[in-house]
Amino acid sequence: xxxTINAASxxxxxRSSDLLLRLIADSVPALMAxxxxxxxxxxxxxxxxxxxxxxxxxxxxxxTVQQAIGDKAWQAIQPHVERSTRGEHVKYAxxxxxxxxxVRMIEVNLIPHFEGAQKDRQLGSFVxxxxxxERWRAERSVRESEERMRKFTEATDEAIVFHRDGLISDGNxxxxxxxxxxxxxxxxxxxxxxxxxxxxAVALDYTRSGREDPYEVTIRHKDGHAIPVEVVGKTMxxxxxxxxxxxxxxITARKQAQEREAFNALHDSLxxxxxxxxxxxxxxxxxxxxxxxxxxxxxxxxxxxTVNDSLGHHAGDQLLREVADRLRHAVGEADVVARLGSDEFxxxxxxxxxxxxxxxxxxxxxxxxxxxFTVGHLPLTMSPSIGISLFPDDGATGDALLRCADAAMQQAxxxxxxxxxxxxxxxxxxxxxxxxxxxxxxxxxxxxxxxLHYQPQxxxxxxxxxxxxxxxxWRHPVRGLxxxxxxxxxxxxxxxxxxxxxxxxxxxxxQLKAWQDEGLALVPVAVNLSALEFRQRDVAGEIxxxxxxxxxxxxxxxxxxTESVLMHQTGQVxxxxxxxxxxxxxxxxxDFGTGYSSLAYLKRYPIDKLKIDRSFVMDTxxxxxxxxxxxxxxxxxxxxxxxTVAEGVETAEQMALLRSLGCDLIQGHLISVxxxxxxxxxxxxxxxxxxxx
Ligand code: C2E
Ligand code: MG
Ligand code: MG
Numbered sequence: 001x002x003x004t005i006n007a008a009s010x011x012x013x014x015r016s017s018d019l020l021l022r023l024i025a026d027s028v029p030a031l032m033a034x035x036x037x038x039x040x041x042x043x044x045x046x047x048x049x050x051x052x053x054x055x056x057x058x059x060x061x062x063x064t065v066q067q068a069i070g071d072k073a074w075q076a077i078q079p080h081v082e083r084s085t086r087g088e089h090v091k092y093a094x095x096x097x098x099x100x101x102x103v104r105m106i107e108v109n110l111i112p113h114f115e116g117a118q119k120d121r122q123l124g125s126f127v128x129x130x131x132x133x134e135r136w137r138a139e140r141s142v143r144e145s146e147e148r149m150r151k152f153t154e155a156t157d158e159a160i161v162f163h164r165d166g167l168i169s170d171g172n173x174x175x176x177x178x179x180x181x182x183x184x185x186x187x188x189x190x191x192x193x194x195x196x197x198x199x200x201a202v203a204l205d206y207t208r209s210g211r212e213d214p215y216e217v218t219i220r221h222k223d224g225h226a227i228p229v230e231v232v233g234k235t236m237x238x239x240x241x242x243x244x245x246x247x248x249x250x251i252t253a254r255k256q257a258q259e260r261e262a263f264n265a266l267h268d269s270l271x272x273x274x275x276x277x278x279x280x281x282x283x284x285x286x287x288x289x290x291x292x293x294x295x296x297x298x299x300x301x302x303x304x305x306t307v308n309d310s311l312g313h314h315a316g317d318q319l320l321r322e323v324a325d326r327l328r329h330a331v332g333e334a335d336v337v338a339r340l341g342s343d344e345f346x347x348x349x350x351x352x353x354x355x356x357x358x359x360x361x362x363x364x365x366x367x368x369x370x371x372x373f374t375v376g377h378l379p380l381t382m383s384p385s386i387g388i389s390l391f392p393d394d395g396a397t398g399d400a401l402l403r404c405a406d407a408a409m410q411q412a413x414x415x416x417x418x419x420x421x422x423x424x425x426x427x428x429x430x431x432x433x434x435x436x437x438x439x440x441x442x443x444x445x446x447x448x449x450x451x452l453h454y455q456p457q458x459x460x461x462x463x464x465x466x467x468x469x470x471x472x473x474w475r476h477p478v479r480g481l482x483x484x485x486x487x488x489x490x491x492x493x494x495x496x497x498x499x500x501x502x503x504x505x506x507x508x509x510x511q512l513k514a515w516q517d518e519g520l521a522l523v524p525v526a527v528n529l530s531a532l533e534f535r536q537r538d539v540a541g542e543i544x545x546x547x548x549x550x551x552x553x554x555x556x557x558x559x560x561x562t563e564s565v566l567m568h569q570t571g572q573v574x575x576x577x578x579x580x581x582x583x584x585x586x587x588x589x590x591d592f593g594t595g596y597s598s599l600a601y602l603k604r605y606p607i608d609k610l611k612i613d614r615s616f617v618m619d620t621x622x623x624x625x626x627x628x629x630x631x632x633x634x635x636x637x638x639x640x641x642x643x644t645v646a647e648g649v650e651t652a653e654q655m656a657l658l659r660s661l662g663c664d665l666i667q668g669h670l671i672s673v674x675x676x677x678x679x680x681x682x683x684x685x686x687x688x689x690x691x692x693x
Contacts, residue, residue, distance in 0.1 A: 022046075022057075031129035033060075033068075034113070037085060037122055040065045049127070077108075084110035084125045093132065105136040159248040164241055166190045166207060178229075178250055180222030191246075194219050196226060203231070207244060210235045216251065228255045268339040270317055271324035279338035279346055283398035286336075286350045287391065294391040295358035297347040298405035299327065299365060302383045302417040304343035307375075309535060315375045319382065322375075326368040331361060346402065355390055355422065362386045362420040383418030385409050394423050407431040438494050440477065441487065445499045449475045452507050453674035454525070456683070457645060457667045460659045465684075467558065469526040469667060470508040471674045472500070484528075492532045501533045502542065509550040509557060511677055516556070520684045524586060526558040531565045540579035547583070554584030560611065562590050566601045574605060581606040588645070593633060602640055610637045612663070614648025621657045634661045 025032055025046035033045040042063050050060045053069050065081060066074040076094075084090045090110040097103050109128040115121040153160050159175035161168055168186050176182055179194060186194075195203050199217035206215055214232045221227055233246040266278035274282065286294060301323065308316040320343065327337045327345055336348035347365070352358055365386060373380045387408025389395065394404040407427035412419050444450065454468040474482040491497045508525045515521040529539065539559075547554055559580060566573060566589070580587060588609035589602075593616055602610075612633050619626045630646070637644040646658045649668030658666055675683060 029131070031127070033127040034124055035065055035127065036124040040081070040085070042068050043124065049129070080108070080110060081125075084112055085122070087112045087114075087119075087122050093136070104131055104133045106130065107132045159250075161186075161191065161246045161248060162243055163191050163246065164243050166192055166204075169243070175248070178221075178227065178248060179219065196220060206231070206233060210242075210244075219248070228252055268341075271321055271339050273324050273328075273345075274336065274338040276338070276340050279336060279340070279348070280398050280402075282336050282338075283348055283401070286348060287396070287398060291351055293352050293354070294401075295349040295352050295355070295361075296389045296391070296401040296405040297349070297358065297362055297365070297420075298387040298389075298402070298409040299345040299347065299384045300386075300409050300413070301343035302385055302413070304382070307380065307382070311375065311378070315378075318375045319373055319380065322373055323369070323382070323384075326371075327365060330364045330368050346405070355388075358388050358390065359420065359422075362388055366418070366420065385412035385417050386420040387412055387423065388420060389423040403428055403431070410434065437490065438496075441474075441491060441494070441496055444474055444476075445496060445503075448503055449477075450500065450503060450507075451475060451481070451676060452504065452511065453676055454511075454680045455667055455674040456672050456680075457523075457526075457665045458671050460655070460663055460666055465521070465523055466665055467524045467526060468512075468521070468680070469528075469560070469674075470504060470511075471528070472504050488530060492530060497530060497533055498537055501529065501537065504528075505543065505546045506550065509546050509552040512556055513550050513552045515681070515684070516552075518681075520681065522556075524556045524558050526560050526586075526588060528560045528590065529565075531562055534561060534565045534573075534576070539576055540583065543580065543585060544583055555586070558586035558588055558608070560588045560590040563592065563594070566605060577605050577607075591647075593629060602636075602642070607642060609643045609645055609665075611645045611647050611667075614668075617646050617648050617654055617658075617668075618650070620654055627657065630658070630663075631661055634658075634663050637664075638662065 025044075026048070028046075031046065031049035031052055033049045034043045035041060036043050042060050042065070045055070045057055045060045045068075047057055050057045053060065055063070055068065060068055069077075080090045080092060089112060091107070093105060093107045095103055096106050107130050109126070109130075111126040111128065112122050113124045113126060115123050153172035154174075156172070157174055159178040160172045161175055162170040168189055168191055171183050171186060175186075179186075181194075191207075192200050192203065196218040199219075202215060203217050205211075210233075212232065212234050214230050216228060216230050218226045218228050228251050230249045230251050231246060232249075233244045236243050236245055266274060266281075268275045283296070304316070304319075307319055320339075323343075323345070324337070324339065327347065331337060331347055331349065334350050336346075336350070338346045338348075340346060347361065349358055349361055365384060369382055369384050373382055387405045387410065389401045389404035389408060391401055395401045404423040404427070407430060408421045408423040410431055411424075411427050412421040415421065451473050452470045453473060454470055456465055457467040457469065458464070459466045472484050472488075474487050476482045488497065488500075491500055505527055508527050512521065512525045533539070543557070543559070546552075547557065577587060586608045587606065588611055589607055590611050591613040592610045594613045610633060612630055616626050616629050616633070620630060621627055634644045643664040645665040645667060646654070646663050647667055649655055649658065649666040649670050651670060654668075655666060655670060672683065
């Protein structure tokens with residue numbers, strides 16, 4: 001035992017304090033021993049230490065360390081022991097495998113023992129061995145889990161930042177990738193430094209209140225560009241303080257998609273101009289600001305449909321894009337250019353001083369459109385019709401202003417197109433009428449509320465009946481019978497001509513066949529086809545179908561076409577005409593002399609008849625000019641071997657002149673006005689035919 005422990009004891013006190021020490025030493029959960037110097041003999045060992053090395057507390061006394069622990073263990077610890085004998089407190093931990101195979105971690109303390117306070121002479125060394133397996137395991141698991149955590153946060157693509165009251169204490173690799181800042185550049189700084197100023201209040205609110213739902217802010221990259229991010233923060237107590245763990249997700253792609261979607265919802269995809277919805281919105285905003293006067297210009301392209309029909313939609317699209325560009329250039333920065341659809345555009349001039357300002361812009365638009373467009377490789381001209389409404393004079397709401405501008409545009413169309421009109425009260429009533437008219441016409445088509453009148457054609461040589469022309473009338477619910485002049489062009493403009501034309505064709509064939517079956521009228525019926533119908537419909541196919549359906553022989557049908565049909569698209573027209581010819585159907589040129597005739601086509605196309613327009617006949621024989629024209633047409637017809645028919649013959653003098661010129665047929669009030677089918681039947685049965693003769 002060291003002298004210090006029992007130095008001052010009497011024998012009795014010594015024994016009892018020895019016993020107490022032994023009791024304590026054997027009770028502590030540690031191995032303890034004392035070895036003297038220089039021999040390193042064991043002077044004391046508690047039970048644990050002695051038993052651990054295979055001794056009793058008595059038998060171990062006096063053994064050297066080497067003897068006490070065995071050669072193998074001695075080899076392992078010898079360097080530590082030697083350091084301890086040189087006065088050093090040596091402390092180390094090592095694994096210890098127990099006889100049962102269990103691995104424990106022990107901590108060994110070799111504590112030098114000196115004589116006196118000066119520590120100039122070392123008397124020996126205490127050995128204190130404690131089992132630290134549990135602590136060691138706990139520490140290891142913490143270390144491993146920290147390591148795992150670190151790997152985990154590095155592996156994720158989501159940036160993660162730890163902060164306390166906004167001061168950054170940690171972050172992962174993805175944070176660097178997102179922001180461009182390395183961790184050491186941001187630790188200790190406030191997270192608010194990295195959030196765009198306008199978003200700081202939001203972030204501060206979330207951080208302060210500890211909210212854990214996601215929110216969006218914009219942060220700044222090190223290079224200065226803005227990054228929209230979604231942020232989710234969670235408050236976590238850590239070392240007696242509240243930390244926020246914040247996951248920062250880059251939502252640039254999502255934002256861009258959202259922006260694109262929002263843009264598409266408000267813009268026309270072809271021209272990228274604002275659409276109707278956006279226009280109405282901007283118009284409402286401009287009106288709310290009410291800075292002086294404003295103007296709305298309704299721009300509609302003239303005959304745009306023709307471009308689409310004849311050159312194709314691709315060309316039409318190209319033209320619309322070019323028009324959009326020119327419109328944008330014609331107005332100021334603060335003004336709005338929108339596309340309502342097809343060939344309809346709207347300009348909003350948000351600040352004008354007088355109506356003349358709007359007129360000037362409209363004139364500039366008219367001027368801008370005058371430059372030839374190049375679509376594909378074709379030069380094209382295009383004029384717009386423009387209607388103008390003014391705020392506050394014409395209306396106080398976007399709807400009202402647009403309606404007035406639209407009505408004024410209709411007026412511009414009616415006044416010959418390619419011009420501008422200011423809205424005048426009453427114009428919109430006309431627009432209403434147009435809508436009403438269209439509705440009625442649609443109903444008429446659904447109900448087949450039409451009737452055909454027939455006008456006889458008579459041979460000038462012998463006065464015999466040679467045919468009828470079928471002329472359509474609309475049974476209007478209010479106006480009674482309405483003539484074709486009043487609704488055919490309208491039907492064409494509203495895209496309603498096709499069903500009407502089909503009905504006429506079918507009805508004419510049906511009626512003629514019925515008369516034939518009755519033994520009447522072995523003459524052809526002529527049906528008028530407008531140029532638009534001729535272009536849009538599969539004319540030959542439909543005619544063949546109508547003939548089959550009604551059982552009428554093809555030589556009893558004639559088609560009347562105007563000159564304008566022949567002037568376009570030579571190849572296609574020729575094909576269709578040839579198909580009709582092949583069917584056995586007759587072809588007449590109606591209103592001849594009023595179009596821009598090229599005599600060349602008369603030779604090229606398989607035509608049977610020329611119908612001399614009423615305007616040339618009506619002033620004969622008084623007008624020498626008209627007599628000359630009619631004479632020329634008749635002679636030309638004869639030399640081209642075409643039959644000539646004079647329209648609108650009202651007097652006996654006209655008939656006599658035409659007969660002397662050698663015209664083949666006449667049609668007009670002199671013979672008969674157009675009559676409905678029952679009247680024609682009477683005419684055929686009775687004296688009508690004789691009158692003609
Ligand atoms: P159009 O083919 O030249 O028909 C002749 C027009 O002159 C008819 O007018 C007829 O009533 C009128 N008329 C005939 N004889 C005389 C006369 O002696 N004096 C006067 N003043 N007029 C006479 P309507 O029926 O009003 O037809 C006008 C035009 O409408 C027709 O001119 C034709 O181009 C067109 N049309 C008629 N029916 C149809 C149809 O079913 N389809 C198409 N696309 N157009 C049609
Ligand atoms: Mg006709
Ligand atoms: Mg005619």
